Amino acid sequence: MSYDDEQGYGSRDSGGRGDGAYSTLGGTRQTRTRLPDGDPGAPHGRRPARNSRSLVMAVGVVVLLVAAIAFANLGGGDSDSPNADPAAPGNSHSDTTGGTAPTAPTGTDPVTGKNGSIATGFAHDEQGAQSAAANYAVALVSADILKPDRRAEIISQVFTAERAGELAEKFSQSYSQSFLDKLGLDRNGNAAEGFTYVSRTVPVGTKLTAYAQSSSRVEVWCTGVFGTAGVSSTNPVSNDWFTMTLELHWVSGDWKVDSFTQKDGPAPVNTDRTASSADEIAKAVEEYGGFTYAR
Incomplete structure (x- = not known):
């Protein structure tokens, strides 16, 4: 910034x-x-x-x-001059070719638009690949991925066309009704009345492990809060740490996911902070929006 x-x-x-x-x-x-x-x-x-x-x-x-x-x-x-237009070509505010001041942004703009709630139009470079991976990680571990209607939209927006159909079927098998029952959700991925299902992912950092003009591999270190908020919930909201590895392909002017994997950690030591009530967690999820993430 x-x-x-x-x-x-x-x-x-x-x-x-x-x-x-x-x-x-x-x-x-x-x-x-x-x-x-x-x-x-x-x-x-x-x-x-x-x-x-x-x-x-x-x-x-x-x-x-x-x-x-x-x-x-x-x-x-x-x-x-102090009165010069900061957005004019050649001025330090807009020059991203190495002439910027130490406190000026030096990264490429993360996206040029959005498709629904998911960012699109990532730059065709290393920073663009990392930005895409961070934003896609948030979408793939969101509460909406458990809702069949929203899941179909996310899959079509995030994955390559060649993999979308195959992965849609795998997602449906993974998020079966028996799985949703364990989370206290109905077949549409909604929590019962008086409960709020929470699945909010926050990228902590990204690491590019392979890059070419047509493909890249990015690791995204994440934390987040997951669970069902509500009195007597059998799946209380807790935090987690994990790393997602996304294989990206450059398709039709944007980075898209070809495949991904997930593993636990790295996780820090938990503090002795007092847990908030279920109502506070549910209210926070409703009141605090998410971000578009950039490298």
Whole structure:
């Protein structure tokens, strides 16, 4: 997500220092010693005031010229001015080719659009592959994947066309009615009245393990909260840590999933934090939305 105004900093150091005749710019600061009054012609006599003023003025003119040149060099042209358009080409706010300031975003924009709630239009590069994997991991372990209607949409949006049909059948077998019963859900993937099913995944980081123009492999380290919130729930909401590995293919101008696997961990040590009530968890899920994830 650069606020430095380099010209303002440069102008203060260059313009401000060059305003006086005894500026430190160029090493012109001097110590003036007044000699005893006497005959101007004597060896240690005081020099005529007119000649002294002329010397000071000459030095001042030189210093101001040096300061003006230094200021022009530090300014960097009109594009760095505080009033310049930050979105204009060549300015540090929009230049992602290496000319950005340290605090400016340096990654590629994550997506160009969305298909429903799932991001689409990922960049055709390593960062785009990692962004796609992070967003797809969230969709594949969401509460909607347990709902047959929403599952069909997710599969068509996330997977390649060649694998969508095969994986749709496998998902249906995995999320059978007996499996849904264990979670307290009906055949449509909905919780009973007074209960809220929670499945919220949060990517912690991504790692690219293989990359080519047509395919890539990305590991996504995730945490999340899963379970059924409600009084007397037999499947209370708890947290989990896992890693998903997604094989991606570049198809029709976007990254799509060809296959994926999941394993436990890495998991940190749990703290002794007091668990929130079922109502608090259910309310949080309803009130706090998710994100579009980018590398």
